[in-house]
Amino acid sequence: MIWLGLDTSNLPLSAALVRDGELLVELNSAVGLNHSEGAMPAVDELFGRAGLAPSDIDAIAVAEGPGSYTGVRIGVTIAKTLAWTLDKPLTGVSSLRVLAANVLSPDVTICPLIDARRGNVFAGLYKRTRQGTIEVVEEDRHQAFSDLLDRLGEGEGPVVFLGPGASVHWETAGEALGHRAVRAHAGQDIPRASLLIDEAQNLPPVGDLHSFTPEYRRIPEAVSNWRKSQEGNVPDGR
Amino acid sequence: MKDIYILGIETSCDETAASVVRNGREIVSNVVASQIESHKRFGGVVPEVASRHHVEQITLVIEQALREAGITPGGLNAVAVTQGPGLVGALLVGVNAAKAFAFAHGLPVIGVHHIAGHVYANRLAGGMEFPLVALIISGGHTELVYMERDGSFELIGETRDDAAGEAYDKVARILGLPYPGGPHIDRLAHEAEESVKFPRAWLEDGSYDFSFSGLKSAVINYVHNANQKGETVDPAKVAAGFQESVVEVVTGKTVRAAKAFGVQQVIAAGGVAANRGLRDSLAEALGKEEIEFHVPPLNLCTDNAAMIAAAGSSMFEAGVRGDLRMNGKPGLELLGWTAENEQKNR
């Protein structure tokens, strides 16, 4: 079973091919990236290095967000187009869960962070079980970081902060949680497509490929403004 | 000679479209998923909303285009996709879907200029006879282009401020007409028995450039003054006056360009080319000069992917190929693809 994995949901790019749980090739980069230019050449390079053709793969995994709207859209568009046209199953994995998978020790609270400006973050809470699987403790959402810290303050045990938003908010986290706050090392702030594939193997594939879209976790400003203007008269819309 | 089949993909604004075209001239399938209903509530296209809709539609639309054409990816020669200009987030969806699809099947991918697409829509509807002058007139463009032959473009005039379609939308908003405003103004102008006289922006002698912001301001002032005096504004009279000014200037400059460049044919392209008042005026004025006037049917005037496949076919035959690094370019320049142009572009 050969998996292709792709994460372009934030500034770094990660792409990997994994065969039967063993890594064949992984490309990671965190500098000078434009995913629209770089993602497909990276995928092409993976296949070239592994000596495989696109149709040789059996499944595709993609980071589905949250993250940069544009970044997530590029990864999801590439993954769903490949999955549809090659007729392979596709599994979307939370971009935050992929980051959480960078922490291998069990039982600690894992808090991956993506900065969303003005004191806000995209964040979820995760834990690795003693069996080695990643468990969701609190669903991903767009939230004020201070609210998240308030909730974390009521709990106990260490909380590991990591991800592209961790350096921005680390100081605040330390002030709020004291010695309970643990900063992951910089290498763990970058998503790994091989770990994305690990997670995808334990999740159900997408039912209807065509309707697969990113988990933005936030509606566009124009839509929220429009909804407010409708004063409670809210039809279903995006 | 073997037939050439090109898959076209277009996502530069608010239509997600895919099409298969044979030999650059025959439409085999042409699928357009419009988002217009979604954007109406905002009174215009919201880029982030447009990008999200493109991701929802893109594979569905490509699948339908292939199914209706009765063709498998193996039967295609290349994938042509709108590379720009347009909304950057929207372009990226089409460009990356095109690259992924092309990669999956070992096909070349070709980046097409959206306006070249509008021009080549004419090839799907009866042909292009060179040399010609093309009038490109839409919500994003108002341009006069001289084409000496297939794949060569020389920009001879363009708008210095608003595109004609933009001016239509703004005037429609002032008159309280729904979005998009163009068709409503066109209809009202035909119903009107008299019109308000608005200025004509001819600019300096011999210029083929356009300007619509002065006209737009004149309409705003007229409505504002009437409101101040407590007079009711007749939208039909204003629409007719506005359209007369646009049509007279656009027709005048187009005919003058056609004569100056000694062409046999003028073609029109873009959403505003569907405007009845403009079509009638161009047909009449060019008819008097015995210059052939060609405008594609409505569904090929508005954004579609068949036009992208048509332009892409001409590029494919000229040997143009993109690669997997290809990116969407919101400000892409219109350059030709003849050998001389290739030299110039280097």
Ligand SMILES: [Zn+2]
């Ligand atoms: Zn257009």
